[in-house]
Amino acid sequence: MSKRDYYEVLGVARDASEEDLKKAYRRCAMKHHPDRNPGDAAAEAAFKECKEAYEVLSDGAKRRAYDAHGHAAFEHGMGGGGPGGPDMGDIFGDIFGNIFGGGGARAARRGADVGYVMELDLEEAVAGIEKRIEIPTLVACDPCKGTGSADGRVETCGTCGGRGNVRMQRGIFAMQQACPACGGRGQTIRNPCTECHGAGRVEEEKVLSVKIPAGVDNGDRIRLTGEGEAGPPGTPPGDLYVEVRVREHDIFxxxxxxxxxxxxxxxxxxxxxxxxxxxxxxxxxxxxxxxxxxxxxxxxxxxxxxxxxxxxxxxxxxxxxxxxxPVNLTPEQRELLEKFEATFIGEEARKHSPKSATFLDGVKGFWDRMTS
CATH class of the missing domain: 2.60.260.20 (Urease metallochaperone UreE, N-terminal domain)
Structure with a gap:
């Protein structure tokens, strides 16, 4: 069976922007994701189809090749919507993380992202600037080096086998949930750290120096990879997103x-x-x-x-x-203006103030129509 057009798969126009493609992919993936349609082979095929379409159209080079040659551009080993496309985890992270109950190792692969709003003057936003900020966040516990273990010993959870989640079958319904034995970490600790109590993370004011590029505007976001919250033991940290807010300017x-x-x-x-x-x-x-x-x-x-x-x-x-x-006129200035105003009589007024004359003509015509 021939492949459907990638733009048709995502339901977007051929001139769709990068943001339009991302939104369309999210809708398609949400609708057909296997976790939402367990055992549905058609939904799984549709999910793979929209994933392949997005991997091609979201890559500038691949999209140009596809626009020029269609699916033939990726035949004979020329590439396509397979491995090597964009990282889909960034999109799935904010779609499926809390919807399908993937609260185990899958949901705990990294720390939480952190948002920060930075206010700038217009001059700072236009020229660029480097600023120090303080963020209350979770950082890796120093005494245990983020392991959560006082002696550094961490064992694989015997209940979930290190997966961090367990599957529960109730009749025809199957549910995946965080492992109750390890809390979704996939590991257990016999001797917890006394500083973080086994969590591997502690609350702290994190100080960072952020470089704001020249020309940013209201609503622009800067991503600092790995500067978000520390993840649970054995997982990477999240990212920090700095959103720019430009203050109102006195002149511009x-x-x-x-x-x-x-x-x-x-x-x-x-x-x-x-x-x-x-x-x-x-x-x-x-x-x-x-x-x-x-x-x-x-x-x-x-x-x-x-x-x-x-x-x-x-x-x-x-x-x-x-x-x-003009305000606060002197007597001399007022006298000069009165003499000037006195020259605006009859046709002279129409000659020097054409807009006023046109307006007065319009008003006269309006009243004539109202009273006739």
Whole structure:
């Protein structure tokens, strides 16, 4: 029987993103996983099919080959969705770990992952920075070197044979659960460590130095492999995920690789034109304000934005001018403005304030229609 199209297997479009592929694979795997469908040969075959499809499409090189040649790209020893694909454990870890009762050796293969939120100023996020953080976590017990045994002697559990789980049969239902004798560790200790009481781990404030790459943005996560919680005796530690939160800035707002800011200008500058200096993250720049500039006009400064961790070039800075109404006028200034305002009469007013004139015409027409 011919193989189904990998995109059809996962139910995604051919231009699906990496995240779309991962979500689709999770749905497919959840539906057909053998632990959810014990004894169902069709479900097992479907599970293998979606696993093979994901292994190919999640690998950039294999996906390009598949898009170009289909399944023929992996015939005659050219590779394919078999060994050597992406590590599926990362996906299964957060899907099946707590659903199918695999609480034994399978669920205890590593320590728990740890999350940490790091707040940064915009300047720090754009330029990159190295920061020290303190994390309350579980670390390997030093006196017993993480074994949990005071004398270093660890024995294989006689109940589960070191597997860490036992299978219980009740009628037609079979259940897998953590071994009650060893608590899922697969090992037993005769002489527990007095410091960790046989757990092999103790609570501690862990101090780390974290390098934040230049260009990170809100919601970006940095993975530090092996810096999470220490695992049970004989298992590796989990990972640390540092999530970036960028504080609001007094001047700039970030939108991807671009920055935005408001630049207040005086009425005289807007009417007559001027050159003003504006701040950037790397110093100052100049923008030329043409005569008769209105509030809201955007000025684009190329390359004055942000170079994110995902791009090769810097974004732009967009300056939006705001014509500011003067306050705290002196008597002389007020008199000058009154004389200026007195010149806006009749057609002169329409000539110098076309938007106001258009608005007033619209209002008059509206009232005429309402009263007719």
């Amino acid at each position: 707002q970030r939108d991807g690789d671009d920055l935005h800011c408001e630049v207040p200008i005086r009425i005289s500058q807007a009417a007559l034109g001027d050159t003003v200096r504006v701040p950037t993250l790397k110093g100052e720049a100049e923008i030329r304000i043409p005569a008769e500039t209105q509030t809201g006009k955007l000025f684009r400064l190329r390359g004055k934005g942000v170079k994110s961790v995902r791009s090769r070039s810097e974004g732009d800075l967009y300056c939006r001018v705001v014509v500011e109404t």
